[in-house]
Every structure is written in structure tokens, then in C-alpha cells.
Amino acid sequence: MAELMILTTNLTKVIKKKTIVDSLDMKIEKGEIYGFLGPNGAGKTTTIKMLLGLMKPTGGTIELFGKNAADHQLESLRKMGSLVESPSYYGHLTARENLETIRKILQVQKSRIDEVLSIVRLTNDSNRPVKGFSLGMKQRLGIASAILGNPELLILDEPTNGLDPSGIHEMRDLIKRLPREYGMTVLISSHLLSEIDQMATKVGIISKGKMIFQDSISKLKSKAKEQVIIRTGNSVKAASLLLSNGQTAEQSGKSVILRDMTDSRIAQVIALLVKSGIEVYRVEEKRKSLEEIFLDLTGEGGNVHDVHSKSRSS
Incomplete structure (x- = not known):
């Protein structure tokens, strides 16, 4: 375990x-x-x-x-090591000098400074005053400080x-x-x-x-269940036909939306529509992005209660 x-x-x-x-x-x-x-x-x-x-x-x-x-x-x-909110440092001191002040408090070996500078790739800039560092370099120095105590x-x-x-x-x-x-x-x-x-x-x-x-x-x-969108010559008739044949379908504008479809089932649906005289113009697959799932889960795009109850058992 x-x-x-x-x-x-x-x-x-x-x-x-x-x-x-x-x-x-x-x-x-x-x-x-x-x-x-x-x-x-x-x-x-x-x-x-x-x-x-x-x-x-x-x-x-x-x-x-x-x-x-x-x-x-x-x-x-x-x-533990941590970097919460923005890193703290002395701007007039170099990266190496900043780490030395922390090293004395942590009482770790002096060689550890070179190790962490190498880990965060600041070795070449270690003797420059930190006030001249980019934001990214300051963040990396913050992580160097956080991992100094190993x-x-x-x-x-x-x-x-x-x-x-x-x-x-x-x-x-x-x-x-x-x-x-x-x-x-x-x-x-x-x-x-x-x-x-x-x-x-x-x-x-x-x-x-x-x-x-x-x-x-x-x-x-896996929560990003895909949709198959079929654009037809008559979406109302197409949706009605599919529903009468036991297929869950949703009519939206000029298209019919199907969910959780296997390849063979999509082929059967298209064959049924064509056989019934309904023209099929386009078939496309759409899957929710992770960002959309995130918005759904956090309540900004949907309901979270069913997800919350499941996550408790995870």
C-alpha cells in the first residue's frame, strides 16, 4: 500500500x-x-x-x-517545503546570498546551495542581484528556497x-x-x-x-462523454424517426445530437436516415474539453451534487 x-x-x-x-x-x-x-x-x-x-x-x-x-x-x-503566494527575497542580494541566509536557519550543508541552484537552473545567474531577475527566475528562486532543506x-x-x-x-x-x-x-x-x-x-x-x-x-x-452531431435535411423528422427506433436523440437547429455511440451504431443510424429519405449532410464528433468539465464540476457550467457524492468514495 x-x-x-x-x-x-x-x-x-x-x-x-x-x-x-x-x-x-x-x-x-x-x-x-x-x-x-x-x-x-x-x-x-x-x-x-x-x-x-x-x-x-x-x-x-x-x-x-x-x-x-x-x-x-x-x-x-x-x-516540508513551501512557496505560498509570492516568493520572499532580498532584492539587493544575489540568488546565492539569499539562499545562504535561509541555509543558516535550516542548518544544512553549504554544498546544498549549489545543488538547488542547479535543480532550478539558476547556476549561471547565481551571483546577480535578485532585483534584476525576471518573474520566472524569482519563482524558480522561490522553489530553490523551498527545497533547500531537501x-x-x-x-x-x-x-x-x-x-x-x-x-x-x-x-x-x-x-x-x-x-x-x-x-x-x-x-x-x-x-x-x-x-x-x-x-x-x-x-x-x-x-x-x-x-x-x-x-x-x-x-x-472519462467524464468527457462524446456527442455525435448529424446535420440533416430535416432534423425534426430525423429525431422523431430515431426516437421511434429506440435511439435517444436530441434535435438542435438543423442537427440531431446523439450521445455515447459506438461506430457500428452510428453506421446503423446513418443507414436508417438515408433509407427513410432524409439527407445526411455532415457527421461530426464532439467531446467536452477538460476546461468545460472543470466548469461543469465547479458549478459554473452545471450541477455538482452527483459528482460530489461519487468523489467521497474515491
Whole structure:
């Protein structure tokens, strides 16, 4: 059985009588890149602050590395690194000097500075003042600071926020390398599903403080049931004919929409329409994008209740 790095049970946070995080069950296994997704204001940063001990839960429990976090907070924090919101640094100091100030606090070997600079690919810029760094370089320095203590668990809150496409690509490649090459488990929050899709092995989607989906990216993609759209000379007659033949069909404008169709069934439908004298102009397949699924799940494009009940058993 895989080792659990994070396990929350009914994790809840109420601020000024408003429930920000609502009975959240999160499960992250060793070696995963866990994408923590949700719209802005969904409760992601509040959850992360509770995991890091920066905020006390109103209810529920947090287990880190198999132990109750409330009873073993310092022990847990020694095994963790984090980058929450924007990285902090001294602009007038170089990257190397910034890392040296943190190294003294963490009491790790001096050689570790060169190691982390290499990991985040800042070796060539290590002696430049940080105030001259691009936003992407500052974010990478933030990750270098977070992994200086060689953590087992790395928590990153919106690390690609504000980056240009080149910076996003660099950050994505770096995060993907951390579990594979350095054995770290990574929790990364984002409001962009397309970004998480290219990094995460598992995803947890939060909406209005509730976990509404938690499983692999492939399971999320399986929710994208395809539609077959058939444009005909008479869509009303076509839909009526298909319905009378036991086929669920929906008439929309000049087209008929069919769902969950096998290739052989589509062939039968087209043959039936042609045989009945209905002209078929075009047949196309459409599958929901991950972004559309995300909007549906978070309630901005549909109902989440049936998904929430299923995700509890995941």
C-alpha cells in the first residue's frame, strides 16, 4: 500500500461565520504530483495554510507523513517545503546570498546551495542581484528556497501565476522533475485545469470549500462523454424517426445530437436516415474539453451534487 503524505478528514475552516473550507477529505500518496484545483476563492490557499500550520482548523483532522499534524507539527514542518503566494527575497542580494541566509536557519550543508541552484537552473545567474531577475527566475528562486532543506513534501500555491508562456513551460518542467529525480511529493494549487493537466498524476477539485472530485486525470477525462452531431435535411423528422427506433436523440437547429455511440451504431443510424429519405449532410464528433468539465464540476457550467457524492468514495 502506498505511503500517505497528506490525509485530511472533514477539514473545516470558518472565518467570521463563513465556511471557507467545508469538511474537506484530501488524500495524497508518496511520489504524486497532486493538482489542487478550484476557482479563485474556492478555499485552496486556506487549505494550504492549514496544512502548513499557518492557520488553525475549525474542525476535522490533518495527518502528515502518517502522524497527526497537531501533535507533530515541528517534526512535519522539517520534512516540508513551501512557496505560498509570492516568493520572499532580498532584492539587493544575489540568488546565492539569499539562499545562504535561509541555509543558516535550516542548518544544512553549504554544498546544498549549489545543488538547488542547479535543480532550478539558476547556476549561471547565481551571483546577480535578485532585483534584476525576471518573474520566472524569482519563482524558480522561490522553489530553490523551498527545497533547500531537501523536503519530502513540497507545497506550491499558484506557482505559475503571472508568468509568461516561457516561464510557465520552465516551471512545469521543473515540477515534473522533482518526484522523478529527487523523490519529492508535490502538491500544486491552480485555478487553471489546462496547466495541471500537463503536470499532475492526480487531481482534487474544490468548489465553495467542498471537494467535488478527487482521482486521476484519466478518470476526469472519462467524464468527457462524446456527442455525435448529424446535420440533416430535416432534423425534426430525423429525431422523431430515431426516437421511434429506440435511439435517444436530441434535435438542435438543423442537427440531431446523439450521445455515447459506438461506430457500428452510428453506421446503423446513418443507414436508417438515408433509407427513410432524409439527407445526411455532415457527421461530426464532439467531446467536452477538460476546461468545460472543470466548469461543469465547479458549478459554473452545471450541477455538482452527483459528482460530489461519487468523489467521497474515491
